[in-house]
Amino acid sequence: MAFGFNIKSKNKVLARIESDKVTKMRLKYNPYYHTFEKHRGSHVWLDGEEMVMLASNDYLGLGEHPKVLEAGRAALDQWGASTTGARLANGSRAFHTELEEELADFLGKEACHVHSAGYLSCVSSIQSFAERGDMIFVDKNVHSSLWSGIHLSGANYEKFLHNDPDSLRKEISYESDKSAKFVVVEGVYSMEGHVCRLPEIVDVCQEENCFLILDDAHGLGVVGDVGQGTPRHFGCEEEVDVVCGSFSKALSSVGGYVAGSKVVMDYMRTHSKQTIFSAALGPSSAACALASLRILKTEPEHHQRLERNRKKYLSILQNLNLNTWDSETPAIPIVIGDKDRAYRFWKALREQGVFAVLSVAPAVPPKKDLVRTSISARHTDEDLEKIADAMAYAVKKAL
Numbered sequence: 001m002a003f004g005f006n007i008k009s010k011n012k013v014l015a016r017i018e019s020d021k022v023t024k025m026r027l028k029y030n031p032y033y034h035t036f037e038k039h040r041g042s043h044v045w046l047d048g049e050e051m052v053m054l055a056s057n058d059y060l061g062l063g064e065h066p067k068v069l070e071a072g073r074a075a076l077d078q079w080g081a082s083t084t085g086a087r088l089a090n091g092s093r094a095f096h097t098e099l100e101e102e103l104a105d106f107l108g109k110e111a112c113h114v115h116s117a118g119y120l121s122c123v124s125s126i127q128s129f130a131e132r133g134d135m136i137f138v139d140k141n142v143h144s145s146l147w148s149g150i151h152l153s154g155a156n157y158e159k160f161l162h163n164d165p166d167s168l169r170k171e172i173s174y175e176s177d178k179s180a181k182f183v184v185v186e187g188v189y190s191m192e193g194h195v196c197r198l199p200e201i202v203d204v205c206q207e208e209n210c211f212l213i214l215d216d217a218h219g220l221g222v223v224g225d226v227g228q229g230t231p232r233h234f235g236c237e238e239e240v241d242v243v244c245g246s247f248s249k250a251l252s253s254v255g256g257y258v259a260g261s262k263v264v265m266d267y268m269r270t271h272s273k274q275t276i277f278s279a280a281l282g283p284s285s286a287a288c289a290l291a292s293l294r295i296l297k298t299e300p301e302h303h304q305r306l307e308r309n310r311k312k313y314l315s316i317l318q319n320l321n322l323n324t325w326d327s328e329t330p331a332i333p334i335v336i337g338d339k340d341r342a343y344r345f346w347k348a349l350r351e352q353g354v355f356a357v358l359s360v361a362p363a364v365p366p367k368k369d370l371v372r373t374s375i376s377a378r379h380t381d382e383d384l385e386k387i388a389d390a391m392a393y394a395v396k397k398a399l
């Protein structure tokens with residue numbers, strides 16, 4: 001019988017796992033995977049202590065909106081807990097197509113398909129369309145889900161400088177005209193809070209006949225007059241071939257979407273492994289996402305409050321001379337530029353009852369080690385005061 005102490009020498013995979021330095025560091029400093037005992041609005045409770053949550057992407061604070069809760073409960077009663085199968089084989093349900101039609105319309109697209117995670121949608125938006133021999137030009141700072149889609153597709157890829165259409169143009173100019181070309185960007189970059197320079201990216205794509213894929217996980221509900229997202233904000237809905245994103249941010253649910261023209265989406269349903277081989281989005285998640293979507297259209301006050309809170313929060317950080325990487329959105333990084341100091345800053349915030357996310361290289365570019373924060377419509381003025389005090393304390397203690 002094998003026991004723990006000799007597994008390491010015999011099994012190479014177990015040996016790798018047991019000696020992994022990154023895991024050892026994570027367990028030593030313990031910045032991730034905390035278990036909160038309770039969560040209400042913009043507050044969480046950790047080891048009995050009430051904290052202001054500054055890490056979630058609940059931009060509009062709709063997670064406890066009565067209409068969202070009611071829709072989720074009613075869907076459970078009507079449809080049960082799960083569809084327990086993929087839609088290709090087990091069929092769609094009316095709540096899928098209802099959500100897809102309303103979302104497509106909201107995004108200015110003909111058709112839409114929803115998945116049980118934004119990650120699946122983003123992988124699918126690339127893997128379904130790109131194939132071996134194709135060329136993908138990708139902003140070097142895009143989300144891990146898009147990289148997964150690129151690697152799964154087997155296509156060649158070239159990175160261009162972050163949010164730099166000139167760099168994109170230069171990279172494309174080195175490429176032969178023969179291969180099918182893709183460009184992959186985010187609408188709002190999740191770590192940096194930058195809004196994509198979409199009109200210039202669109203110009204390059206039009207000139208070079210590139211298929212443009214945009215992940216708007218952090219743009220939906222945030223950018224655009226009532227949160228229709230980055231393409232609508234710039235009036236470029238037509239020119240973006242595929243928009244993908246998540247329900248786990250401003251829509252306060254879980255799941256994701258891919259939207260495009262009807263012909264593009266029919267093709268995706270034929271070729272997307274994430275669609276064909278994964279169980280459908282569940283009833284209550286779909287219902288909560290749809291209820292949030294309807295709230296975006298009918299209750300602009302959440303969007304307005306988000307913008308007010310964003311401005312107030314940004315000025316708190318700017319008054320302390322903190323580097324916010326020129327964020328223009330509610331996703332606001334505090335760039336520290338060094339792992340140890342970033343950790344100390346994160347810990348100091350925690351001591352003061354503010355919970356943020358530590359993000360260090362390689363998750364962020366070298367010398368960009370940061371504490372990622374995101375502000376919500378749900379934060380109160382009292383929360384903002386507590387955040388301001390905690391930031392001042394963290395600056396003194398860690399920088």
Ligand SMILES: Cc1ncc(COP(=O)(O)O)c(C=O)c1O
Binds near residue numbers: 215
């Ligand atoms: C830019 C971006 N794309 C995709 C995803 C994946 O979305 P989900 O969390 O719904 O799987 C995320 C979530 O972290 C994200 O930030």
